[in-house]
Amino acid sequence: MTLDVSEADHQRVSEAIAVAETGTAGEIIAITAQTSDSYHDVGLHYAVAVLFFYLGTVAAWPPLLDWTWALLMGWSAPPSERAMLTLLLGVALAKFLFVLFVMKWMPLRLALTPGATKTRRVRRRAIMLFKAAAERRTEGRTGVLIYLSMGEHRAEIVGDAAITAVTTPETWGEAMAALIADVKDGRPADGIVAAIALIGEVLAHHFPRDAADRNEIPDKLIEL
Structure with missing residues (x-):
């Protein structure tokens, strides 16, 4: 399955990240890939x-x-x-x-790849990308990655140390559901934007923004 993300969609995601980060010291990174493995x-x-x-x-x-x-x-x-x-x-x-x-x-x-195999490999790729793009790149270890693998209809949300200390996988359930639902309907950008907003609310609750906060990671969607 191939889902294209337009330049307008890129702009929408960038704006959504910027808005979500206005209330939090957390940093959100969004990455999409057509698939996470060649299988x-x-x-x-x-x-x-x-x-x-x-x-x-x-x-x-x-x-x-x-x-x-x-x-x-x-x-x-x-x-x-x-x-x-x-x-x-x-x-x-x-x-x-x-x-x-x-x-x-x-x-x-x-289509013939078992679902459990897809889940494991999407998770593995998400962790690898998180280590490369977000881990320890924020002063407070508050980076969080939204990773969407379109072909598998799977997504992962991976947080840095400070975030995993106060959250569980269930914390992101609503954001994951919104993301996957829109992807299945052929609207990946809508799903990413919805997930960003919900993740921003969680981050604002645990890591409210202070006056000294600065934008440590660019607000943009990365396509692989």
Whole structure:
């Protein structure tokens, strides 16, 4: 799934971050990615599964290989054992390569990736990006990352040390729900803006802005 974010959407997100930060010492970073992983291993796993399923089927029902020989070679003289083993290897390899080729199509590969795998990899990418873009970049350790992986329809909110000390994953439930709902409807920018506003309220409650506060991280949406 590809969802485009326009220049106007970028401006809206930047403005939403600026507004949300007027009441808090926290800093909000928003990052979007089309997907969080290539999932090439998933395609390989399906190809291997089909390969072993075919070999297991032939082992359990040998006439299948005889029928395959007859289909390809006709009802000629009975094949030798070597010929049958060569046929078995060839068909098994053909099935493996065909599935591997089909699974190169990303939408199919993504659709067949287990949900738990998507969740783990989106979380892993979010933490990696947080460490690179936000962790320890604020004086009070009050940076928070909103990460949206559009293809997986998953999002993560990752906070720096001071934020995780006073919040739990449930704290961000309303913001996550608003974000994902709009993404599913094809409006990622609306979801990001809504999530920013709700996160800003949480941050303002725990980390109200003081006179000495300064903007430590640029207010913008980063697209990967």
